[in-house]
Amino acid sequence: MSQILVINPNSNESVTEGLRESLQEFNSSADIECCTLEDGPFGVETDEDIVNVIPMVVQRISESPEFDAYVIACYSDPGLAECNELFSKPVFGMQRSAIEKAISTGEKFGVLALSKQSIKRHMAYMRDLDLDGQLAGELPLDISVDEAANDADSFEKIVSQGRRLIDELGADVLILGCAGMASHRKPSEKVLQVPVIEPAQAAVSIAIEAV
Known part of the structure; x- marks a missing residue:
């Protein structure tokens, strides 16, 4: 069985615990x-946060050679380009993977972002990858990472902006x-009645x- 390291930067x-719960379906x-x-x-x-975590992500992967593949669990994909240049084993980013999945799932995808600042960064990245052709739009929830994981009000914001x-x-x-937002996938999909990635x-x- 392959070994995959998922890195919360x-x-x-x-947030990491939410990822563990979300990824249990792949345990088999x-x-x-x-x-x-x-x-x-x-x-x-922030952009500064992203710059600061890139060497940390690179170091964590370099210290973990026993794994067959790696996932950077941040939607801005910090360090993805650097890691794919440095390491022979595959490294995957959340944003690129999610967009590829969305493109294969529907006609137009929408993104629920933490903030307006996040949207600006995501849009530039999507344009660089030429992955924005099926983008319907991206809307902010105006919350922090911690609020996304722990604030019950975040779910209502996901549903409202999702609609x-x-x-x-x-x-x-x-x-x-x-x-x-990992724990919100199933309940938001149930309420909104569209695939939620x-x-x-x-x-x-x-x-x-x-x-």
Whole structure:
């Protein structure tokens, strides 16, 4: 059975625990280990946070050669390009994986982001990858990573903005744009009645197929 390391590049253990729960459905297909970068920011939310965690992600992978593949569990994919240049084993990012999954699932995808600042960063990345052709839109929840994982009000914001993406912008599949939202995938999909993609799940499923 393949071994996959899922790296949460922030220091918030509750986010990592949410990832563990979300990824349990893959336990019969791979040995999945989720880890927290203890020296990372409490939430990866700014451009500065992203720059700061890149060497930490690189170091964590370099110290973990026993794994067959790696997933960077942050929607901004910090360090993905660097890791794919440095390491021979495959490294997958959540955003790229989620968009590829969304494109294969529906006609137009919508993204639920933490903030307006996040959207600006995501849009630039999607354009660089030429993956924005089926984007219906991206809307902010105006919450932090920790609130995404631990604040009960976050679910209502996901549902409210999700409905806007569907009804106003024409999305027929949604992406949760932060690892902290992992626990909200199933309940939001049930309420909104469209496929909802949890990016870490998307990345792990692609990693399993690759190895």
